[in-house]
Amino acid sequence: MKIKIIILMFSVLALLVVSIPTFAHHGTAAYDTKSDVTVKGTMTEFRFFNPHVQLYFEVKNDKGETEKWQGELTAPNKLSRAGWDKHTLNPGDSITATGYISKNDNHTMWIRKLIGPSGEPLQLFEE
Amino acid sequence: MRRGLRNSISGIIAILLLSSVLHAQTPAPPPAQPPAPRNAAAKPESGPAPAHDLTGVWMMRNPPGSQRVFTNFTFTKDLPELTPWAEAKYKEAKASNGGEFTLKTTNDPVLTRCDPPGVPRVYFHPYPFEFVHTPKYTLLLYEYDHTVRRIYTDGRALPSDPDPLWMGTSVGHWEGDATLVVDTVGFNDKTWLDRLGHPHSTQLHVTEKFRRVNKDHLELDIIMDDPKALVKPWTTTFYYELRPKWELGEISCSGDYLDFNNFEK
Numbered sequence: 395m396k397i398k399i400i401i402l403m404f405s406v407l408a409l410l411v412v413s414i415p416t417f418a419h420h421g422t423a424a425y426d427t428k429s430d431v432t433v434k435g436t437m438t439e440f441r442f443f444n445p446h447v448q449l450y451f452e453v454k455n456d457k458g459e460t461e462k463w464q465g466e467l468t469a470p471n472k473l474s475r476a477g478w479d480k481h482t483l484n485p486g487d488s489i490t491a492t493g494y495i496s497k498n499d500n501h502t503m504w505i506r507k508l509i510g511p512s513g514e515p516l517q518l519f520e521e
Numbered sequence: 522m523r524r525g526l527r528n529s530i531s532g533i534i535a536i537l538l539l540s541s542v543l544h545a546q547t548p549a550p551p552p553a554q555p556p557a558p559r560n561a562a563a564k565p566e567s568g569p570a571p572a573h574d575l576t577g578v579w580m581m582r583n584p585p586g587s588q589r590v591f592t593n594f595t596f597t598k599d600l601p602e603l604t605p606w607a608e609a610k611y612k613e614a615k616a617s618n619g620g621e622f623t624l625k626t627t628n629d630p631v632l633t634r635c636d637p638p639g640v641p642r643v644y645f646h647p648y649p650f651e652f653v654h655t656p657k658y659t660l661l662l663y664e665y666d667h668t669v670r671r672i673y674t675d676g677r678a679l680p681s682d683p684d685p686l687w688m689g690t691s692v693g694h695w696e697g698d699a700t701l702v703v704d705t706v707g708f709n710d711k712t713w714l715d716r717l718g719h720p721h722s723t724q725l726h727v728t729e730k731f732r733r734v735n736k737d738h739l740e741l742d743i744i745m746d747d748p749k750a751l752v753k754p755w756t757t758t759f760y761y762e763l764r765p766k767w768e769l770g771e772i773s774c775s776g777d778y779l780d781f782n783n784f785e786k
Contacts, residue, residue: 444773471772475766475767
Protein backbone atom coordinates (compact mmCIF):
# COMPACT_ATOMS: atom_id res chain seq x y z
CA MET A 395 0.00 0.00 0.00
CA LYS A 396 2.87 2.38 0.86
CA ILE A 397 4.40 1.76 -2.56
CA LYS A 398 1.07 2.44 -4.18
CA ILE A 399 0.86 5.77 -2.41
CA ILE A 400 4.37 6.72 -3.44
CA ILE A 401 3.67 5.73 -7.01
CA LEU A 402 0.41 7.62 -6.96
CA MET A 403 2.18 10.68 -5.60
CA PHE A 404 4.87 10.44 -8.29
CA SER A 405 2.28 10.00 -11.00
CA VAL A 406 0.23 12.88 -9.77
CA LEU A 407 3.28 15.09 -9.39
CA ALA A 408 4.04 14.38 -13.01
CA LEU A 409 0.54 15.23 -14.07
CA LEU A 410 0.47 18.31 -11.98
CA VAL A 411 3.78 19.60 -13.22
CA VAL A 412 2.70 19.27 -16.80
CA SER A 413 -0.69 20.69 -15.90
CA ILE A 414 0.81 24.05 -15.25
CA PRO A 415 0.02 25.55 -18.63
CA THR A 416 -3.65 25.56 -17.79
CA PHE A 417 -2.79 28.40 -15.46
CA ALA A 418 -0.26 29.86 -17.83
CA HIS A 419 -2.37 32.77 -18.92
CA HIS A 420 -2.78 33.96 -15.38
CA GLY A 421 0.64 33.15 -14.09
CA THR A 422 1.26 32.74 -10.41
CA ALA A 423 2.17 36.40 -10.25
CA ALA A 424 -1.55 37.14 -10.39
CA TYR A 425 -2.15 35.27 -7.14
CA ASP A 426 -0.82 35.65 -3.64
CA THR A 427 0.73 32.25 -3.17
CA LYS A 428 2.12 32.93 0.28
CA SER A 429 -0.89 31.59 2.11
CA ASP A 430 -4.19 29.87 1.66
CA VAL A 431 -7.53 31.40 2.41
CA THR A 432 -10.58 29.34 3.19
CA VAL A 433 -14.12 30.54 2.71
CA LYS A 434 -17.54 28.93 3.04
CA GLY A 435 -20.12 29.93 0.52
CA THR A 436 -23.20 29.12 -1.48
CA MET A 437 -22.97 28.46 -5.19
CA THR A 438 -24.74 30.85 -7.54
CA GLU A 439 -23.33 29.66 -10.87
CA PHE A 440 -21.22 26.80 -12.15
CA ARG A 441 -19.47 27.17 -15.52
CA PHE A 442 -18.20 23.82 -16.66
CA PHE A 443 -16.48 24.78 -19.88
CA ASN A 444 -13.11 25.57 -21.38
CA PRO A 445 -10.67 26.97 -20.76
CA HIS A 446 -11.23 26.88 -16.99
CA VAL A 447 -14.09 25.65 -14.92
CA GLN A 448 -15.36 28.56 -12.85
CA LEU A 449 -17.40 28.66 -9.70
CA TYR A 450 -19.41 31.69 -8.63
CA PHE A 451 -20.51 31.74 -5.04
CA GLU A 452 -21.62 34.04 -2.26
CA VAL A 453 -19.85 34.27 1.06
CA LYS A 454 -21.17 35.89 4.23
CA ASN A 455 -18.35 37.83 5.81
CA ASP A 456 -17.80 38.66 9.49
CA LYS A 457 -19.99 41.72 9.21
CA GLY A 458 -22.84 39.68 7.82
CA GLU A 459 -22.42 41.21 4.37
CA THR A 460 -22.70 39.05 1.28
CA GLU A 461 -19.57 38.98 -0.85
CA LYS A 462 -19.57 37.75 -4.42
CA TRP A 463 -16.71 35.35 -5.08
CA GLN A 464 -15.25 33.57 -8.10
CA GLY A 465 -13.16 30.40 -8.02
CA GLU A 466 -10.97 28.91 -10.74
CA LEU A 467 -10.32 25.25 -11.40
CA THR A 468 -8.61 23.44 -14.23
CA ALA A 469 -10.00 22.52 -17.65
CA PRO A 470 -13.28 20.59 -17.82
CA ASN A 471 -11.76 17.67 -19.70
CA LYS A 472 -9.37 17.11 -16.82
CA LEU A 473 -12.13 17.46 -14.24
CA SER A 474 -14.25 14.98 -16.21
CA ARG A 475 -11.50 12.49 -15.68
CA ALA A 476 -11.68 13.30 -11.99
CA GLY A 477 -15.35 12.37 -12.01
CA TRP A 478 -16.93 15.78 -12.62
CA ASP A 479 -19.63 16.80 -15.02
CA LYS A 480 -21.70 19.92 -15.54
CA HIS A 481 -24.02 18.89 -12.72
CA THR A 482 -21.36 18.30 -10.07
CA LEU A 483 -22.12 21.65 -8.49
CA ASN A 484 -25.39 23.54 -8.65
CA PRO A 485 -26.73 26.91 -7.54
CA GLY A 486 -27.62 26.64 -3.88
CA ASP A 487 -24.89 24.10 -3.04
CA SER A 488 -22.76 24.79 0.04
CA ILE A 489 -19.06 24.66 -0.58
CA THR A 490 -15.87 25.33 1.33
CA ALA A 491 -13.09 26.56 -0.92
CA THR A 492 -9.42 26.89 -0.01
CA GLY A 493 -6.88 28.50 -2.24
CA TYR A 494 -4.83 31.47 -3.30
CA ILE A 495 -6.38 34.87 -3.68
CA SER A 496 -5.89 36.95 -6.80
CA LYS A 497 -3.84 40.08 -6.31
CA ASN A 498 -6.14 41.95 -8.67
CA ASP A 499 -9.37 41.03 -6.99
CA ASN A 500 -9.53 39.71 -3.46
CA HIS A 501 -12.70 37.76 -4.16
CA THR A 502 -11.14 35.65 -6.90
CA MET A 503 -9.54 32.42 -5.81
CA TRP A 504 -7.41 29.79 -7.45
CA ILE A 505 -9.02 26.84 -5.72
CA ARG A 506 -6.65 24.23 -4.34
CA LYS A 507 -9.05 22.33 -2.13
CA LEU A 508 -12.81 22.14 -2.38
CA ILE A 509 -15.34 20.55 -0.09
CA GLY A 510 -18.60 19.90 -1.85
CA PRO A 511 -22.22 19.88 -0.68
CA SER A 512 -21.86 16.36 0.70
CA GLY A 513 -19.14 17.54 3.08
CA GLU A 514 -16.51 15.49 1.25
CA PRO A 515 -13.51 16.95 -0.60
CA LEU A 516 -13.87 16.91 -4.36
CA GLN A 517 -11.02 15.65 -6.47
CA LEU A 518 -9.63 18.58 -8.42
CA PHE A 519 -7.30 16.83 -10.86
CA GLU A 520 -7.31 13.88 -13.23
CA GLU A 521 -5.60 10.73 -12.01
CA MET B 522 -9.20 2.73 -2.64
CA ARG B 523 -10.85 3.38 0.67
CA ARG B 524 -12.47 6.74 1.20
CA GLY B 525 -10.31 7.89 4.10
CA LEU B 526 -7.14 6.98 2.29
CA ARG B 527 -8.37 8.66 -0.84
CA ASN B 528 -9.13 11.82 1.09
CA SER B 529 -5.74 11.98 2.72
CA ILE B 530 -4.08 11.32 -0.60
CA SER B 531 -6.17 14.09 -2.10
CA GLY B 532 -4.91 16.37 0.63
CA ILE B 533 -1.31 15.41 0.07
CA ILE B 534 -1.72 15.75 -3.64
CA ALA B 535 -3.30 19.17 -3.34
CA ILE B 536 -0.22 20.34 -1.48
CA LEU B 537 2.14 18.65 -3.91
CA LEU B 538 0.19 20.12 -6.81
CA LEU B 539 0.73 23.58 -5.57
CA SER B 540 4.40 23.21 -4.78
CA SER B 541 5.11 21.76 -8.18
CA VAL B 542 3.05 24.43 -9.90
CA LEU B 543 4.92 27.12 -8.04
CA HIS B 544 8.29 25.66 -8.88
CA ALA B 545 7.54 25.32 -12.52
CA GLN B 546 5.98 28.73 -12.91
CA THR B 547 9.11 30.57 -11.86
CA PRO B 548 10.98 31.65 -14.99
CA ALA B 549 14.35 30.41 -13.74
CA PRO B 550 16.90 28.23 -15.50
CA PRO B 551 16.03 24.55 -15.11
CA PRO B 552 17.72 22.85 -12.17
CA ALA B 553 20.42 20.24 -12.77
CA GLN B 554 19.07 16.80 -13.40
CA PRO B 555 20.91 13.63 -14.36
CA PRO B 556 19.61 12.04 -17.57
CA ALA B 557 17.01 9.39 -16.86
CA PRO B 558 18.57 5.96 -17.32
CA ARG B 559 17.18 4.02 -20.22
CA ASN B 560 15.95 1.07 -18.27
CA ALA B 561 14.99 3.05 -15.23
CA ALA B 562 13.16 1.11 -12.59
CA ALA B 563 10.14 2.32 -10.66
CA LYS B 564 7.71 0.74 -13.05
CA PRO B 565 4.96 -0.62 -10.85
CA GLU B 566 3.38 -3.96 -11.46
CA SER B 567 2.28 -4.26 -15.06
CA GLY B 568 1.86 -7.00 -17.61
CA PRO B 569 3.86 -7.59 -20.76
CA ALA B 570 3.36 -5.31 -23.73
CA PRO B 571 1.05 -6.76 -26.38
CA ALA B 572 2.72 -7.18 -29.76
CA HIS B 573 2.43 -4.43 -32.38
CA ASP B 574 -0.19 -2.61 -30.35
CA LEU B 575 -0.14 0.81 -28.77
CA THR B 576 -3.93 1.09 -28.66
CA GLY B 577 -5.18 3.31 -25.88
CA VAL B 578 -5.03 6.69 -24.22
CA TRP B 579 -1.62 7.71 -22.89
CA MET B 580 -0.68 10.51 -20.54
CA MET B 581 2.74 12.02 -19.90
CA ARG B 582 4.46 11.29 -16.61
CA ASN B 583 7.79 12.16 -15.07
CA PRO B 584 10.89 10.18 -15.92
CA PRO B 585 11.10 7.26 -13.52
CA GLY B 586 12.81 8.08 -10.26
CA SER B 587 12.52 11.83 -10.61
CA GLN B 588 10.32 14.19 -8.69
CA ARG B 589 9.57 16.50 -11.57
CA VAL B 590 10.51 17.23 -15.14
CA PHE B 591 13.12 19.94 -15.39
CA THR B 592 10.80 22.12 -17.37
CA ASN B 593 7.91 21.72 -19.72
CA PHE B 594 9.20 24.43 -22.02
CA THR B 595 12.01 22.61 -23.74
CA PHE B 596 13.39 19.13 -24.22
CA THR B 597 16.69 19.02 -22.39
CA LYS B 598 18.49 20.82 -19.63
CA ASP B 599 21.27 21.84 -22.01
CA LEU B 600 20.01 23.86 -24.91
CA PRO B 601 21.13 22.80 -28.39
CA GLU B 602 23.81 24.47 -30.44
CA LEU B 603 22.14 26.35 -33.26
CA THR B 604 23.42 27.24 -36.69
CA PRO B 605 23.82 30.95 -37.44
CA TRP B 606 20.57 30.82 -39.44
CA ALA B 607 18.71 29.37 -36.50
CA GLU B 608 20.39 31.63 -33.97
CA ALA B 609 19.10 34.68 -35.84
CA LYS B 610 15.58 33.30 -35.88
CA TYR B 611 15.76 32.31 -32.22
CA LYS B 612 16.57 35.91 -31.31
CA GLU B 613 13.28 37.00 -32.88
CA ALA B 614 11.23 34.62 -30.77
CA LYS B 615 9.50 36.16 -27.80
CA ALA B 616 8.44 33.18 -25.77
CA SER B 617 5.96 33.08 -22.97
CA ASN B 618 8.31 33.70 -20.06
CA GLY B 619 7.52 30.53 -18.19
CA GLY B 620 3.83 31.31 -18.22
CA GLU B 621 4.02 34.95 -17.20
CA PHE B 622 2.97 36.70 -20.38
CA THR B 623 0.32 38.75 -22.08
CA LEU B 624 -0.53 38.82 -25.77
CA LYS B 625 1.62 41.91 -26.09
CA THR B 626 4.76 40.33 -24.68
CA THR B 627 4.89 37.13 -26.72
CA ASN B 628 4.90 36.25 -30.41
CA ASP B 629 4.48 32.54 -29.79
CA PRO B 630 2.39 31.38 -32.76
CA VAL B 631 0.48 28.84 -30.69
CA LEU B 632 -0.45 31.32 -27.99
CA THR B 633 -1.16 34.30 -30.21
CA ARG B 634 -2.73 32.63 -33.25
CA CYS B 635 -3.58 29.08 -32.21
CA ASP B 636 -1.33 27.86 -35.01
CA PRO B 637 -0.87 24.08 -35.03
CA PRO B 638 1.98 23.21 -32.71
CA GLY B 639 3.98 21.02 -35.10
CA VAL B 640 6.00 18.01 -34.11
CA PRO B 641 7.38 17.51 -31.50
CA ARG B 642 6.06 20.64 -29.81
CA VAL B 643 2.63 18.99 -29.63
CA TYR B 644 4.00 16.86 -26.79
CA PHE B 645 4.30 19.88 -24.53
CA HIS B 646 0.55 20.26 -24.30
CA PRO B 647 -0.48 18.67 -21.01
CA TYR B 648 -3.22 16.55 -22.49
CA PRO B 649 -3.37 12.88 -23.40
CA PHE B 650 -3.13 11.29 -26.82
CA GLU B 651 -4.56 8.10 -28.22
CA PHE B 652 -3.36 5.50 -30.72
CA VAL B 653 -5.81 3.90 -33.10
CA HIS B 654 -4.42 1.24 -35.40
CA THR B 655 -5.86 0.34 -38.78
CA PRO B 656 -4.28 -2.11 -41.21
CA LYS B 657 -2.68 0.56 -43.40
CA TYR B 658 -2.08 3.44 -41.02
CA THR B 659 -1.99 4.30 -37.37
CA LEU B 660 -3.77 7.40 -36.15
CA LEU B 661 -2.33 9.51 -33.36
CA LEU B 662 -5.16 11.53 -31.87
CA TYR B 663 -4.13 14.30 -29.52
CA GLU B 664 -6.69 15.76 -27.17
CA TYR B 665 -5.14 19.15 -27.81
CA ASP B 666 -6.99 21.04 -30.50
CA HIS B 667 -8.38 18.06 -32.40
CA THR B 668 -4.88 17.29 -33.70
CA VAL B 669 -4.65 14.10 -35.76
CA ARG B 670 -1.57 12.57 -37.32
CA ARG B 671 -1.76 9.75 -39.80
CA ILE B 672 1.22 7.42 -39.73
CA TYR B 673 1.33 5.21 -42.80
CA THR B 674 2.34 1.67 -41.94
CA ASP B 675 1.78 0.16 -45.36
CA GLY B 676 5.46 0.06 -46.16
CA ARG B 677 5.58 3.18 -48.27
CA ALA B 678 8.76 5.23 -48.24
CA LEU B 679 9.04 8.69 -46.76
CA PRO B 680 8.23 11.19 -49.50
CA SER B 681 11.37 12.60 -51.09
CA ASP B 682 9.76 15.89 -52.05
CA PRO B 683 6.94 16.42 -49.61
CA ASP B 684 4.52 19.32 -49.42
CA PRO B 685 5.21 21.52 -46.39
CA LEU B 686 2.62 20.80 -43.72
CA TRP B 687 2.13 21.94 -40.13
CA MET B 688 2.42 18.40 -38.79
CA GLY B 689 4.46 16.85 -41.60
CA THR B 690 3.97 13.54 -43.35
CA SER B 691 4.67 10.39 -41.35
CA VAL B 692 5.49 6.77 -42.05
CA GLY B 693 5.97 4.13 -39.41
CA HIS B 694 7.28 0.60 -38.98
CA TRP B 695 7.63 -1.81 -36.09
CA GLU B 696 10.99 -2.76 -34.69
CA GLY B 697 10.49 -5.95 -32.79
CA ASP B 698 7.17 -6.49 -31.07
CA ALA B 699 6.76 -3.33 -29.09
CA THR B 700 8.53 -0.38 -30.71
CA LEU B 701 6.85 1.76 -33.32
CA VAL B 702 9.35 3.93 -35.18
CA VAL B 703 7.80 6.96 -36.84
CA ASP B 704 9.63 9.14 -39.34
CA THR B 705 8.20 12.52 -40.23
CA VAL B 706 9.34 15.00 -42.88
CA GLY B 707 7.69 17.72 -44.90
CA PHE B 708 7.28 20.41 -42.25
CA ASN B 709 6.68 24.05 -42.96
CA ASP B 710 8.96 26.33 -40.97
CA LYS B 711 6.23 28.22 -39.16
CA THR B 712 6.30 26.23 -35.94
CA TRP B 713 8.61 26.28 -32.97
CA LEU B 714 10.41 23.13 -31.91
CA ASP B 715 9.64 23.88 -28.26
CA ARG B 716 8.00 26.53 -26.12
CA LEU B 717 11.16 28.62 -25.88
CA GLY B 718 11.11 29.47 -29.57
CA HIS B 719 13.86 27.25 -30.95
CA PRO B 720 13.29 27.33 -34.70
CA HIS B 721 13.47 24.62 -37.32
CA SER B 722 13.63 24.65 -41.09
CA THR B 723 11.74 22.73 -43.75
CA GLN B 724 14.59 20.22 -43.62
CA LEU B 725 13.48 18.99 -40.22
CA HIS B 726 13.22 15.22 -39.91
CA VAL B 727 11.70 13.99 -36.68
CA THR B 728 12.09 10.40 -35.56
CA GLU B 729 9.83 9.17 -32.79
CA LYS B 730 10.46 5.77 -31.24
CA PHE B 731 7.44 4.70 -29.24
CA ARG B 732 8.75 1.92 -27.01
CA ARG B 733 6.10 0.11 -25.07
CA VAL B 734 8.17 -1.27 -22.23
CA ASN B 735 5.24 -3.08 -20.63
CA LYS B 736 1.48 -2.99 -20.80
CA ASP B 737 1.13 0.33 -19.00
CA HIS B 738 4.29 2.22 -19.89
CA LEU B 739 5.46 3.88 -23.05
CA GLU B 740 8.75 5.62 -23.58
CA LEU B 741 9.09 8.02 -26.46
CA ASP B 742 12.53 8.81 -27.86
CA ILE B 743 12.43 11.94 -29.96
CA ILE B 744 15.21 12.80 -32.41
CA MET B 745 15.11 16.15 -34.16
CA ASP B 746 17.45 16.24 -37.14
CA ASP B 747 17.71 19.54 -38.99
CA PRO B 748 21.13 20.44 -40.38
CA LYS B 749 19.94 23.91 -41.33
CA ALA B 750 18.95 24.74 -37.76
CA LEU B 751 20.69 22.34 -35.39
CA VAL B 752 24.41 21.68 -35.38
CA LYS B 753 23.70 18.10 -34.38
CA PRO B 754 20.52 16.10 -33.77
CA TRP B 755 18.61 17.05 -30.63
CA THR B 756 17.25 14.11 -28.67
CA THR B 757 15.17 13.48 -25.60
CA THR B 758 12.87 10.88 -24.05
CA PHE B 759 9.37 11.41 -22.72
CA TYR B 760 7.47 8.93 -20.58
CA TYR B 761 3.82 7.97 -20.77
CA GLU B 762 1.39 5.84 -18.84
CA LEU B 763 -1.65 4.04 -20.13
CA ARG B 764 -4.94 5.41 -18.84
CA PRO B 765 -7.44 2.62 -19.45
CA LYS B 766 -10.37 4.58 -18.02
CA TRP B 767 -9.74 7.84 -19.84
CA GLU B 768 -11.39 9.13 -22.96
CA LEU B 769 -10.16 12.07 -24.95
CA GLY B 770 -12.18 15.23 -24.40
CA GLU B 771 -11.97 18.44 -26.32
CA ILE B 772 -9.64 21.40 -26.17
CA SER B 773 -10.11 23.96 -28.87
CA CYS B 774 -7.32 26.49 -29.03
CA SER B 775 -9.15 29.03 -31.17
CA GLY B 776 -12.49 28.36 -29.54
CA ASP B 777 -11.41 28.54 -25.95
CA TYR B 778 -8.07 30.27 -25.63
CA LEU B 779 -7.81 32.93 -28.27
CA ASP B 780 -10.14 35.43 -26.66
CA PHE B 781 -7.82 36.24 -23.84
CA ASN B 782 -9.94 39.15 -22.73
CA ASN B 783 -11.93 36.50 -20.96
CA PHE B 784 -9.24 35.77 -18.48
CA GLU B 785 -6.33 38.11 -18.91
CA LYS B 786 -6.64 40.32 -15.89
